[in-house]
Amino acid sequence: MIHDSAIRTQLVTGEKTLHDVTTEICRPIENKPSTSWKVGFVLSVIFLGILGLTLAITTLFGIGTWGLNKTVQWGWDITNFVFWVGIGHAGTLISAILLLFRQKWRMSINRSAEAMTIFAVMCAAVFPLFHMGRLWVGMYWVLPLPNAFGSLWGNFHSPLLWDVFAITTYFSVSLVFWYLGLIPDIATVRDRATTAGRKFWYNFFSMGWTGSVRTWNRYEVVSLILAGISTPLVLSVHTIVSMDFATSVVPGWHTTIFPPYFVAGAIFSGFGMVLTLLVIVRKVMNYQDYITIGHLEAMCKVVMLTGTMVGLAYITEFFVAAYSGVVYEQYAFINRATGPYWWAYWSMMTCNLIAPQVFWFKWARTTPWFIFMLSIVVNVGMWFERFVIIVTSLHREYLPSGWVMYSPTIIEIGIFVGTFGLFFTCFFLFSKFLPVINMSEVKSILKNRE
Amino acid sequence: MSHGHELHIHQENYQFKGKAKTLSLALLIIGLAFSIIGIFTIPRDTHHDAHDTAAKHEVSNHKTIEKNIHGVDVAHSDEQLYPIPVEHAKPWYTRIYMNLLINGYFLLLIAVCGIFFFALQYIANAGWASSLLRIPQAMSTILPIGAIIVLAVFLLAGQDIYHWVHYEHLHLVKGQEGYDPILADKSWFLNTKLILIFLISIPLVWFLFGKYLRNLSIKEDAEGGLTFFKKSIRVSAAFTLFFGFSISILSWIVTMSVDAHWYSTIFSIYNFATGWVSAIAIITLFVLYLKRNGYLEIVSDEHIHDLGKFMFAFSIFWTYLWVSQFLLIWYANIPEESIYYYKRWEMPFKINWFLNLGLNFLIPFLVLMTRNNKRNPQILTFVALCILVGHWNDIYLMLMPGAIDKQATIGFLEIGMPLFFAGLFMYWVLTALSKKGLIPVKHPYIQESAHHDVGV
Numbered sequence: 001m002i003h004d005s006a007i008r009t010q011l012v013t014g015e016k017t018l019h020d021v022t023t024e025i026c027r028p029i030e031n032k033p034s035t036s037w038k039v040g041f042v043l044s045v046i047f048l049g050i051l052g053l054t055l056a057i058t059t060l061f062g063i064g065t066w067g068l069n070k071t072v073q074w075g076w077d078i079t080n081f082v083f084w085v086g087i088g089h090a091g092t093l094i095s096a097i098l099l100l101f102r103q104k105w106r107m108s109i110n111r112s113a114e115a116m117t118i119f120a121v122m123c124a125a126v127f128p129l130f131h132m133g134r135l136w137v138g139m140y141w142v143l144p145l146p147n148a149f150g151s152l153w154g155n156f157h158s159p160l161l162w163d164v165f166a167i168t169t170y171f172s173v174s175l176v177f178w179y180l181g182l183i184p185d186i187a188t189v190r191d192r193a194t195t196a197g198r199k200f201w202y203n204f205f206s207m208g209w210t211g212s213v214r215t216w217n218r219y220e221v222v223s224l225i226l227a228g229i230s231t232p233l234v235l236s237v238h239t240i241v242s243m244d245f246a247t248s249v250v251p252g253w254h255t256t257i258f259p260p261y262f263v264a265g266a267i268f269s270g271f272g273m274v275l276t277l278l279v280i281v282r283k284v285m286n287y288q289d290y291i292t293i294g295h296l297e298a299m300c301k302v303v304m305l306t307g308t309m310v311g312l313a314y315i316t317e318f319f320v321a322a323y324s325g326v327v328y329e330q331y332a333f334i335n336r337a338t339g340p341y342w343w344a345y346w347s348m349m350t351c352n353l354i355a356p357q358v359f360w361f362k363w364a365r366t367t368p369w370f371i372f373m374l375s376i377v378v379n380v381g382m383w384f385e386r387f388v389i390i391v392t393s394l395h396r397e398y399l400p401s402g403w404v405m406y407s408p409t410i411i412e413i414g415i416f417v418g419t420f421g422l423f424f425t426c427f428f429l430f431s432k433f434l435p436v437i438n439m440s441e442v443k444s445i446l447k448n449r450e
Numbered sequence: 451m452s453h454g455h456e457l458h459i460h461q462e463n464y465q466f467k468g469k470a471k472t473l474s475l476a477l478l479i480i481g482l483a484f485s486i487i488g489i490f491t492i493p494r495d496t497h498h499d500a501h502d503t504a505a506k507h508e509v510s511n512h513k514t515i516e517k518n519i520h521g522v523d524v525a526h527s528d529e530q531l532y533p534i535p536v537e538h539a540k541p542w543y544t545r546i547y548m549n550l551l552i553n554g555y556f557l558l559l560i561a562v563c564g565i566f567f568f569a570l571q572y573i574a575n576a577g578w579a580s581s582l583l584r585i586p587q588a589m590s591t592i593l594p595i596g597a598i599i600v601l602a603v604f605l606l607a608g609q610d611i612y613h614w615v616h617y618e619h620l621h622l623v624k625g626q627e628g629y630d631p632i633l634a635d636k637s638w639f640l641n642t643k644l645i646l647i648f649l650i651s652i653p654l655v656w657f658l659f660g661k662y663l664r665n666l667s668i669k670e671d672a673e674g675g676l677t678f679f680k681k682s683i684r685v686s687a688a689f690t691l692f693f694g695f696s697i698s699i700l701s702w703i704v705t706m707s708v709d710a711h712w713y714s715t716i717f718s719i720y721n722f723a724t725g726w727v728s729a730i731a732i733i734t735l736f737v738l739y740l741k742r743n744g745y746l747e748i749v750s751d752e753h754i755h756d757l758g759k760f761m762f763a764f765s766i767f768w769t770y771l772w773v774s775q776f777l778l779i780w781y782a783n784i785p786e787e788s789i790y791y792y793k794r795w796e797m798p799f800k801i802n803w804f805l806n807l808g809l810n811f812l813i814p815f816l817v818l819m820t821r822n823n824k825r826n827p828q829i830l831t832f833v834a835l836c837i838l839v840g841h842w843n844d845i846y847l848m849l850m851p852g853a854i855d856k857q858a859t860i861g862f863l864e865i866g867m868p869l870f871f872a873g874l875f876m877y878w879v880l881t882a883l884s885k886k887g888l889i890p891v892k893h894p895y896i897q898e899s900a901h902h903d904v905g906v
Contacts, residue, residue: 003455003901005577007676007894102905235770247781254782257715259774312694313715320715323639323702325632326786360687 011105011445014289018443022188025435025442028285029189030198033432036284041432044424051418054411055130063133065411072394072406077127079386080416082241083269084124084423085167086262086382088174089234090270091117095177096230099223105298107441108290112281113274114178115434119426120273121171123419128163130415159243166240170233177226183209184219184440235259238266245389252332252393255320261313265382268306268352271299272378277427279372281436290437297365303378304359310385311353332393340405341392344384351381457900461671462745462888466880470739474880477873484866485549491862494542540610540854547607548853549867552845554599555704557871558653559725559845560732561596564589565660566693567729568667569686572679577898578756581748583890585736587667588882589729590660592875597653600704604649611853614640614710632711640710645703652696659689667890674892697722705845708852712790714779720771721848727764727810728841731834734761736879738827745888748900751825755904758824761833765814772811793851798859802847809840842868 016024033041058065068075091113098106129135155161187209190202209215242262245253275296282291318337321329336345355377358364365371391406408416430436564586571579608615614633618641622629633640663685670678698718706717734757740746741754779787794803813836823829850858890896 003898005895005898008575232766239770239774243778243781246778249782249784254778254784255715256717256775256778257719258778260716260719260771308691308694312698315695316698316715316718319702320713323636324713325635325711 009292009294010447011292011294012108012290012442012447013292016289016446018446021439021443021446022192024287025185025290025437025439026189026192028432029435030192030194034284037428037432041425041428044421044428047418047421048425049418049421050414051126051421054414054418055126057411058130058415059135063131065409067407067409067412069404069406071397071402071404072391074390074394075406076408076412076416077131078244079383079390080419081124081127082386082390083383084120084127084419085241086238086266086269086386087273088117088120088124088170088270089238089263089266090274091115091120092170092174092230092234093267093270094274095174095181096227097234099227100231104445105295107445108287108437109274109278109295109299110441111178111181111434111438112277112430112436113270114174114181115427115430116270116273116277117174118171118178119423119430120270121167121174122426123423125167125171126415126419126422128160159240159247162240163244166233166237170237173226173230173233177223177230180219180222180226181438181441182434183207184211185435185438187211188439189435234267235263238262245393250393251326251328252321252336252389255317257313257316257320261310261317264306264309264313265352265385268303268310268356269378269382271303271306272375272382275299275303275371275375276379279368279375281431283368285431285436287437290442293366293368296368296371297362300359300365300371300374303375304356307352307356307378311349314349314353328398332396335396336388336392339392339396341388341395344388344392348381348384348388351377352385355381455901456897457748459748459889459891459896459900461891462747464740464745464880464884464888466884468743470743470876470880474873474876477869477876479873481866481868481870481873484862485870486866488861488863488866489546492542492545540857544607544610544854545857545863547603547611548850548858549863550599551603551611551704552842552849553867553871554596554603555849556596556725556728556842556845557592557875558596558600558700559721560729560875561590561593561660562653562656562693562697563722563725563729564733565593565656565663565689566726567733568663569659569689569693572663572683572686573690575683577895578753578902579899580893580895581889581899582733582737582746582753583667583893584883584886584888585733585740586729587660587664588879588886589732590657590664591882592878593653593657593660595874595878597649597657600653601646601649604645608642612707612710613852614707615642617710618642636710639702640707645707648699648703652700655692655696656689659685659692663689667893668886670892671887671890676894679894697725705848708849709790710852712787712852714775714787714790716771716775720768720775723764723768723771724841724844727761727768728838730757730760730764731837732875733757734830735834736883738831740888742827748889748896750902752902752904753899754827754830755821755825756902758818758830758833761814761830761837762818762824765810765818765837769807769811769815772807793855794847798856799847799851802843802860805843806840806847809836810844813837813840 012021014020028037066075066077068077091110094106094113095110095117098110183206186202187206190199190206193199193202239259239262242258246255246258248254278291278299279296282288318333321333324330336342355374358374363370364374395406396403567579567586568583570576571583603611609619610616614636617630617633618637620628622634624631624634663682666678666682666685701718701721705721706713734754737746737749737754737757741749776791779791793799814833817829817833818824846858846864893899
């Protein structure tokens, strides 16, 4: 038996009944899309078009269309790759770790956060895939026969290959977890369906869900097992992303704190994105009673906590570089803060360490428009973090003859902007065709269930 | 989700007597006896001997340097950027100080992680553990002992233990023989004055936070209401912020600077993980002991199960940090870094190296995998003891190689001293526990804790 203290705030406000939940959350699926949805969707598709165009140019003319050069071999591509992969982490944290910690407030945000994870990983995948240049050749090692392109298998010593495994595992587990959670809700939509098309498709995807005690029992057990599997994934994915850098001997990259620091940063950036999305979703779709100020406040606290953890890691890195007595390390960090890319470093510091400290004040944690602004700041800051790590460490070689500057070309900018098109197109489709809030879980925490 | 069914929460008053008291006193006496035997059996070196060992060490040290971690020969040249430190045999009594340092630091970590445990319950707004908060609160009272031991060892034997303290006293300038550019470069941080400020102020602030939070909780028992609870949340948040930064500094000072040439950015988090998982293991042991003696009526298998999950999860977390540090250093294979592991991979530390992974990872991971084991008091006790021995060994492995290297060995002293401190810890914490009510009866979440259920 579960007992909730009287001083806890209600997770769902507005005295909802079970029926209210169903009708309100199924509303967007069962009605014609609103004008704001249409406008948003068309805009996203336009940006998706930019992605298609810039990727086509990249494929036709080669990586030379990007601003990479002999020293800065990784620039926007990997910055954006890490940026998007990181964003995905909040979804997994909410769905898996918060489930293990029995945090019930996750129930009205997990669905959209998990969707965000999946779309973010898709956006991330664009960059390394197209960085391979001839994508079709790069795919060869998956089915390495005939062995006409050198070694039979991929280089298992390389963290880049570990990344391939880590991210595909992550993507598949997240997708399965998300879909599993959707099944009871899809069945609800099926049962309410009035048109033949809706009946057919939702019937198909509900996989014969009956809602019997036995199915529910199994559903809960599988959820818990998947949560157990996903929990190490939250750590492993960004750990391995960090090892893409940290296994090298590049000053500023080779540092042992990278694994936990990247994970904290990923959760930080992910919650930034979740807040960006949900502040809009709750307003536009009128879900203020489900995604309450209490939810926003809890997420702001996570942002503040992880932001400070990331800040501690920045300071640790800086301190240890100074302490190390290694001139290359010391130079790498001084160069970050005072070199030609100083503006990127200080943007990172301001956005990630200083800005989230406003969440110490209750007003800041409970004012949606302010949270929205700050979530954008967090997104920007975390993008800059990856830019700082990648570009400032690379643009100064051991030999000064290799010292160069890097700036992105219009094609690279186009790909990055385009991935937002991909992300939001997916998100708009999701918000139209699937229940944005997990109905069955939210029903379990309603106060009046009679 | 009901509010209707409220249990009546009785206050309990723990009495420290019987077997627990006998055991703690026995541990104190046996530990002391072993330590004394240990002290008398440390090989004393005459001046001549000391010189001899020093020479031997120089030779073995060179051998170490010539091979990197993969066993590949590393080229030597006279223009080497970093001079090889020539180690001298430490005075025989350094081993005693080292043992004090290991145990004192372990006590300090456990005590401060005890504070962090209950601070965390407040800032996370968690209810399930509110019935067992008095245990970490009592653990926090031993913090001054750990802090004083660490400080005393630094003051009395800093020269012998910390390479850089010794170096500082030589006052060498550039060009002089024995000048060490790395240590000279670190003197802005590694200098006795600054370190003493940190060594005194950080534990003091921790202690004050712990004392204040404990008092708030105890006052709540008498007066009730939400004032103390709300205040605790704010104070806990402030503590957590301070704790994150200060434990980093303390770990750099006490443990990382023993290998003064070496550095690793993850080291502070790794130190935290060591203390944190040990503190959870100790809380579990106390809960099991109190339950067995009829106390903690509202604490059930459910709470114990959750503590088991914590031990399981944070043992994996510790291993994660261990692997992160080891893998990256092994992979990059930069001699300045890999020397750390090379030293620990040789005798006399090779056994400790394997023990470290066995006790701190394999046993908790494999044994606590199943639900039933996490609810079984005997098995939990076994794993908690493994974790405690394992993390003592972890700290041994952090400190000994850098300080006295080949002079280190596990003898009577190394067994006696932890036993002595275990006895002291039991005696101290159980006495603290007996002085105040055992249950925070008016904690706003006490009913949640009394009704706690882990679900599936």
